[in-house]
């Protein structure tokens with residue numbers, strides 16, 4: 001489509017959504033042509049995230065901001081005209097949080113890619129569009145490490161990580177995104193720019209507003225700069241792999257480990273996910289395994305050997321039929337690659353409904369048994385992978401065809417898994433966020449008083465509800 005055809009399509013859309021063509025041109029004039037996109041073919045690519053939430057809207061425009069000032073201009077314009085704005089990082093979200101709203105603006109941070117590392121304070125100041133893997137690589141040049149490592153680290157942005165409070169594989173020992181955020185710049189719904197926190201390792205002045213924005217999923221403000229805390233680079237790791245007859249024995253082994261140590265990784269895959277990854281990547285995984293646990297130790301010297309032995313013992317004592325340990329980091333990395341590939345490999349088997357439920361650790365065996373029961377009763381395949389050491393599981397409903405009866409049963413199972421976790425004092429989401437897909441279950445977890453408090457905060461910051469409407473609330 002030519003630029004002029006695209007413009008006229010946008011003029012039509014603008015008129016049909018209560019914003020006049022002149023008003024849209026006013027925004028274009030403030031931002032420039034390369035940043036405000038209205039070509040319908042381009043807009044199509046910004047309508048959904050990885051979760052493919054149903055019924056995405058067709059946005060009026062996509063704005064690719066380059067600086068905080070651009071975001072401020074968009075929010076000033078959007079609040080004046082009452083236009084919804086959906087912030088978007090890399091679109092790898094698994095809860096439908098970056099789903100376009102009809103007639104709204106999608107505010108993409110993909111061009112905001114600067115990073116500055118300060119080895120003295122061991123901090124980095126980062127724009128939100130940089131991928132997690134790029135942040136890790138940039139700080140590694142200074143011998144430093146940014147720990148949070150979602151499996152999607154090569155395809156997700158640091159801004160999206162902050163907005164979802166992303167977790168990952170090493171978080172069992174090193175904590176999640178919020179544990180590394182010292183400060184940020186945020187553009188509020190009316191275009192006000194606030195700077196929170198700073199490169200200060202201790203700071204208790206005022207309310208903890210920085211933490212309020214971490215995990216707020218684009219509903220309270222748009223994060224345009226982040227200051228993160230860094231650690232010295234991680235020591236080499238040893239890996240222990242255990243093969244188990246079933247998922248319950250596997251989760252008992254998890255408790256045997258977490259009650260004694262904090263390993264650097266403790267990940268879980270069930271038979272369905274092992275078979276999907278093996279079919280996809282041909283890595284030589286044991287497809288007869290009922291389940292597999294993957295643990296790592298990054299202690300140094302003799303402590304690492306002792307921790308590796310403790311993990312191996314816990315595996316054997318809880319019914320592992322095979323235990324394999326290696327100090328070779330490349331060999332260990334192969335198993336990590338297999339675990340990280342689970343979603344994409346399962347996605348090749350069918351369409352996915354992805355869950356992210358977590359429970360207090362002692363309830364883990366009960367949770368995995370309950371998920372098996374739901375799968376059997378609803379006659380719906382549910383694969384299971386987990387950041388097991390955190391009690392955070394990903395039951396994944398796999399639909400190999402579009403049989404409407406099966407789809408209806410899958411939706412029921414999707415809700416029952418969340419009800420099950422809530423009933424165990426757990427959470428509907430450990431790391432992916434509530435988004436659109438889990439919003440109906442949030443009141444059951446939080447209760448009416450906490451929902452009311454959350455709504456009051458939302459209304460105070462975004463009185464006209466233009467920031468990511470439909471997400472979380």
Ligand SMILES: Cc1cc2nc3c(=O)[nH]c(=O)nc-3n(C[C@H](O)[C@H](O)[C@H](O)COP(=O)(O)OP(=O)(O)OC[C@H]3O[C@@H](n4cnc5c(N)ncnc54)[C@H](O)[C@@H]3O)c2cc1C
Pocket residue numbers: 049050086087088089090091092093094096097098109128149150151152155156157158159160161162163164165166167168169217218219221222223224343344431432468471
């Ligand atoms: C294969 C695969 C594996 C994954 N594994 C993990 C995992 O191990 N751990 C984990 O936590 N997640 C995982 N995820 C989910 C996803 O990658 C994370 O939620 C990630 O943090 C999203 O980042 P993004 O840049 O893609 O954000 P997007 O999908 O673009 O957006 C996510 C949410 O953040 C909001 N947002 C984005 N940028 C901003 C901003 N600058 N300001 C305000 N709001 C913003 C959006 O509005 C949306 O609500 C996985 C996803 C995939 C596809």
